[in-house]
Amino acid sequence: MGLAAALEAALADILGPEAVLTGEGTAAYAVAGLAPVAAVRPATVEQLAAVMRLAHARGLAVLPWGGGTMMGLGNPPRRYDLAIDMRHLDRVLEHEPADLTCTVEAGIAIGDLRSRLAAAGQTVGLDPPWPERATVGGTLATAIAGPRRYAWGHPRDFTIGMRVVLADGRITRAGGKVVKNVAGYDLCKLYIGSLGTLAIIVEATFKLLPLPRASASLAFSFPGPGPACRTARELWRRGLAVTGMALQTQGGQYELLVDLGGSPGAVARSQREATELAVAQGGREAGSEPFWQEALASPVASRHLTVRLTVLPSRLAEALASLEALGPTLVVAFPTVGHIYARWPEGADARAVVGQALAVARAVGGTGVVHSWPWLAAGAPLVDVWGPPPPSAALMRRVKEAWDPAGVLAPGRMVAGI
């Protein structure tokens, strides 16, 4: 029996044969052109733990897989033997509407979770692109946030508890189920954004939000980034009832998209004031479709180069103006956060574009990350998509070594090749 067949048999023992894919079926789980030997779909946390014990014992490199919308993020894995598809772990375990909290399994799609919560007039702050596909676990592991971060915060702000499977198959908890808790180290923070390199998130508990009673969407078009950013900042300063905000540019026009939500009176007034503010900055009302999702990620394996710049909000307009010269096809920014996502089509000279985009960030004191570079094949000349290592990279490496000394979880995907 070959290695692949032996592995398939061992996995089938744990999961049943129908939950194990090998051969051509694993192509759907390729990352950076690298397909795993096998892909599995555990139906319980205990099955997943057993798979990890096996993987750990055999030194198999494992990548957890959610909706697959954000697999372009991170360095190509150094090794990749096994994909763990989390989408069968998709239950809502607890939802007590009167507590404004819920606990769910990590494989549930954000869209499903939203519908379940909406029935109780509530929602969760997770706001990834392509919510119908993106899962809770993937959204936490990538720490991705969309326009609603403006009001709902970052996943780290409302995730109050987690259950994870460690590299050796042990199941542990962090945090709890109450909205305020300082018992022990807050390891939820460590797992959020760790891209599957420390542990596999299997459950999460969130603080929830009431859905606003009234809402409205506005769009304003500006001739340049400066007035758009000034409008965004003034909306924030006045505390208007803004629930989401994105600035998008295509063809030289800068469009500020603003979602409002709250009491009917607050929304009506915010709509009036936002329009006045935008007009005073030279903006005019626009009606275009938002394309922030396309800029951040893709629901299918796409062939776009995406770079994310992080700058101080006060320097964002400047960075946007400089980026224009690099000819991106889509640019979306979150002006009050300081993030810019810029996308180029396949065929762009990726190395040159990335270098120039990162130089734009550096020029305004910011940093840049290659968010997606699908044709950067595993084993290609070394490029750290995260940019130069942060000052704390040595400490991060020690965290990885403490969590996963055998290096089985998503090896190489993180900052500095961690």
Added chain:
Amino acid sequence: MNARLLSELKRIVGPRYVLHRPEELVVYEYDATIERALPEAVVLPGSAEEVAAVVRLARGYGVPVTPRGAGTGLSGGAVPCEGGIVLATSRLHRILEIDPENAVAVVEPGVVNLEVSLAAAPFGLYYAPDPSSQKACTIGGNVAENAGGPHCLRYGTTTNHVLGLELVTAEGDLVWLGGKTADSPGYDLVGVVVGSEGTLGIVTKVVLRLLPRPETTVTILAIFDDVDAACEAVSSVIAHGIVPAALEMLDRNTMLAVEPYVQAGYPPDAGAVLLIEVEGLREEAEEQAEAVRGICAELAAREIRMGFTPEERERLWAGRKAALGALGRLAPSYYILDGVVPRTRLPHVMRRVYEICDRFGLRVANVFHAGDGNLHPNILFDEREPGAARRVLDCGEEILRVCVEAGGSITGEHGVGYEKRDYMRWTFSDDDLATMAALKRAFGAGDAFNPGKVFPTHKGCGEVSSRMRSAIAKLGPEAYV
């Protein structure tokens, strides 16, 4: 303490800033808890580089370092359980930058919480976390304990407002985690250092997020005949999807203590009051205030007061924030708890709190962040009465068990510290705790910083309790909760 170590400490920070005589050290043996432990030396460094040099030196001698802010903590965080060096941050008290354009402040750890908001006020900004001790407590201490406060209900605790930290590691290196820009690449080490109770490193600079002052704040005082009805009202407000800026409860015993002391405007004949604030745009705040008023009225509030002048509002909050200190009027000593429960369980758990205290024959005063489900039963007693301390500790343990059984936590904002470390096993398995220990290992911290905190010991509970018994003492009016 080793004479050579002392002289080297003096060389680093200057002789004035090393304290080692017994009469100097006693000032640093306590915080706002019942814990007491004498440091062998206290150093007051004047810069991050001096902190790093002190840490390197202490490491060479194998002496632990315990950082200390204002000493207002409520879990023994600043008490050097195993002796060694106390590193006081009182000279690291500069506000380095207020950046109104990006709504951030960069401060040293010894800066007092309220000073950040005062410095940001000219720009219409403020720092949201507001522990009751905010006129005294420091940002460094807030970061160590992940401090909360009344308005954290809406705005989140310290961890939601810290963007970056400069840290002195166990090796004595200065390293930046995070920064002024959002989402630095890599693991969120800022998020794990906040709330690590000074066990992973010593924070020497902090980048804080500032918020714009809300346009309107409406203060509501809802007066109830009994705690039960007030608790029902809290659960109902949250169940209606209303998250006020603050939702605090004071019971009768608390008001009896506070009113003669502060004349805050609380009705001492009521069973309980809720001090509620809703904030935001005028339209939103007014609508929420009406909804809250309706809920309280439906749940048999005896009276609902609104329309306070700014001075009246100030006095209500002064009374709330001074409540713990005022309890000294009711009893020579008290023991404060910090349990958390799901908001739906509040009525049930509060009934149990009073039952348990009754059974132990102990008076209790409750003043707490009801909207978060974060209880602060203050058990009143007289330490001179034989057996009282034992009874208080047993009573407190039983109350925290009830919180955990209700799905809650042993601490919401004060920290585990020393006294609750053996309760960690109630909510965390050996594997959970081993994972936390892995973090300490990754930071190379071992017992370098604040040893004896957070992690359960292998000592029996009796041993811990006997130490605590001997440590129980009266708290002064400087205490806050």
